[in-house]
Amino acid sequence: MELKEFIASTLGEIQEGVQLxxxxxxxxxxxxxxxxxxxxxxxxxxxxxxxxxxxxxxxVADEEKAGVKGGIKVVGISVGGEDTATSKTSRVSRIQFSIPVIPPVTTVNG
Structure with missing residues (x-):
């Protein structure tokens, strides 16, 4: 999953979860x-x-495989596998950041 997709999905799920x-x-x-x-x-x-x-x-992976682009990915552990020949170089980095949001609110009179 692309990092931007992970962030967008996470923030959307938080907003929807609070509203729910x-x-x-x-x-x-x-x-x-x-x-x-x-x-x-x-x-x-x-x-x-x-x-x-x-x-x-x-x-961040540089992979030599047809049709696969390199880039920053958020990766999880998966079970199963493929039997393909690839050459892969990867670097793991840790990033921290904050996104300010105003979650849905409940209006209280008084």
Whole structure:
């Protein structure tokens, strides 16, 4: 998986997961709120910004194989295999960064 795809997927899943949790707690009448915000939608401010921290080990691979491009990939462990002849050089690096987001909020009056 490309690093950009991993980041986009992760941030999208976090936003969708928070919204799903908000919707479920409202639907089920659960006491309490998830990520509360006072007032209306015009009341979004810097205090709502949260950082999503990434700490990723990436592999940069130079691979000699037809149709495969090199580049930064987020790799996982897979079971199974292919019986192909390849020549591969790889370097593993660790990168850390934060992305500020405002997750979905539950508006609380009062």
């Amino acid at each position: 949790a908000i919707n479920e707690t409202i639907k089920n009448g659960v006491n309490g709120v998830i990520n509360p915000s006072r007032g209306g939608t015009n009341n979004i401010n810097a205090s709502l910004i949260q950082n999503v921290n990434f700490d990723i080990a990436v592999t």
